[in-house]
Amino acid sequence: MLRMKKELKLMKGNEAVAEAAIRVGADGYFGYPITPQSEVLEYLMAEKPYERTGMVVLQAESEVAAINMVYGGAGCGKMVMTSSSSPGISLKQEGISYIAGAELPCLIVNVVRGGPGLGTIQPSQSDYFQAVKGGGHGDYKLLVLAPASVQEMADFTTLGFELAFKYRNPVMILSDGAIGQMMEKVELPEQKPRRTEEQIREQCPWATLGKPKNRERNIITSLELDSLKQEQVNLRIQAKYERMKKEEVRYEEIMCDDAEYILIAFGTSARISQKALQLGREKGIKVGLLRPITLFPFPEEAIAKLSQKVKGMLVVEMNAGQMIEDVRLSVCNRTKVEHFGRFGGIIPSPTEVLHALEQKLIGG
């Protein structure tokens, strides 16, 4: 048999995020332990990126402190990130709102576990609303990427930083305990050098790096007491989101061409739905899968287009029905849209998904 040639690693999703962050040239990671994402901080501490690339890694006193460290670093134009799981992400919401308001780039990874409250440590997708509708106070959005594999955990770490700087907006990787904890083969990016201070000055003329004599002072703030000016800030931020909707929608379609029924699922649910699709096709059911990769911006047009030619859509989520609202907004009653979800940390099985499709759409 063929022997391995490329440099591949077998890694957990959480470890892939950490290693990719080092390799993309991230400047800082600030985190706080919480299951099921502690491997990110553990991996970084074991790997000593401060020796490999000079990257700063710090275990903060709380999620609140960690996100505010991210704010401080991002305000200096540095490539900084944090990761946590659901209860910790709730704590970070204040800081995320400030980061969005001050228009700073950063990467936030949420390895979702079941809630509400302390909930369970098992995987879930119940933070969809929180991720795509803003999360904290004020009119803002995160650009949300939903990885469905360990490879995408690594890829989206690179892509996430890229988009964060392109839009000066926080980017969230919305993962879950299954993708964080599972191991798969992953091809890692080449090691990139961290940017020099000169490069940061060039890329981020707004960054607080110390005020030279020949430029005005740079101020990082989300405060504007003059309402007319604040409205202009809001309009500028909203314009960015419109641009994201035009330029950043990402999704994957599997066997949708001849499909009569469409499964719509992201992340772990999409992997399970893909298996359900295989089982369905074996039984002669013409089923396809649409997997949103960006949850904001949402693939509205692709779903709208499919809704014109199929008999029904089943939204599969590990929650009580969150993404289905965005699907329904896209479909506008053109076809039947049903939901199948398991929650509390339960991952649905492929056969359960297929049964739901048969019962809710085909039989019904």
Added chain:
Amino acid sequence: MEHTLTKEEIRQEKNLVYKKTNVMTDNILSYCPGCGHGTAHRILAEVIEEMDIQDITIGVDPVGCSVLAYNFFNLDMQQAAHGRAPALATAIKRLFPEKFVFTYQGDGDLAAIGTAETIHACNRGENITIIFINNGIYGMTGGQMAPTTLPGMKSSTSPYGRDVQMMGNPLKITELVAQLPGTCFVTRQAVHTPSTVRRAKRAIRLAFEYQSKNMGLSFIEIVSNCNSGWKMTPRQSNEWMEANMLPFYPLGDIKVPEK
């Protein structure tokens, strides 16, 4: 007969005893007349000018009366969420160890909502300077009780005076952080008389020098007045501060670096 100097005669370079530092902007201060914030700003800005570190200094300002401090310092500044300034400063300093980083925080920001960030930044020994303005009240929101409000002291949320049985005790956070191994210099100063201003400025200068030597965190409390919140004239407020605040919060160095 004595000659009366004309304005023109007075306004000569050789007679200059005070000049506005260029580390402050020309924006009009938003603080109440008589408040100590303006003086504290000025001496901090003067130290930065005298050390010639304007281009490598990053300040972090809080939520509270000094939320708009970034309008007054001619520096690159970041405005933090309430209480989180030490977290921002931690990251900035760690990402740029060669730059000077300070936070400027009030008592509500530093000693109530931001207690965890304050204590842990101090305990980690971050190489930053914290300027802590203690006037025993929430000024910006209209005079509510602060963590540092004195026993018996009236505020809008302790209208009959702070009852420590019911409302808890004032927090001497400066004494507290002096216990932590990460702080190298902890001192309590004031800015209501020429001599206290001079001493406070000297302390700020020392703090920045210690920062340049990576000696750990310097923590400078400035006990100040809040004539508006205390419902007094500026002069009354300074007298009240001397009579009531300073016995409870005595001035002087609490921790100095070992020689």
Added chain:
Amino acid sequence: MTEEIIIAGFGGQGVLSMGKILAYSGMMQDQEVSWMPSYGPEMRGGTANVTVILSDQRISSPILNQYDTAILLNQQSIDKFEKSVKPGGTIIYDGNGIIRHPERKDVNIYRIDAADEASKLGLSKTFNMIVLGGYLKIKPIVEFENVIEGLKQSLPERHHHLIPENEKAINRGMEIITQTHSA
């Protein structure tokens, strides 16, 4: 080729690391692999299980409810996963401490007394490698040299001197596995 495996047993039996070595071995010969542990409080002394998939194609769901092979190393695991094996599939179990043996008629059942063998060899830590050897005898889906390569990848450098011991255990497992029922 796609092989979907569940390995289940007590925490501390080396269930997760056995799965990891199998996944590494598959990766060494360019297969797609996934390793999905059950995690959480269960891991601390209770039962542990891991789903391992090796395939020539992109793997869809890393989480399954039907398996080609179940490697079941305690009674609870037999009770829980015996029914989850596909008809015509394979159950491998360790007979040590088992009161109710697998009873399915539509699957192939193999017994490997790896716990006894490990203590006989005086190498109790190689228990999971004996089981792995038995599995590879029945399902030679990865080449032996790639298993050794997988061992090297998954073990930290400081434990590499243990590889010959593990190799011996794998070989021993291949010898002692016996079929108890044929579908």
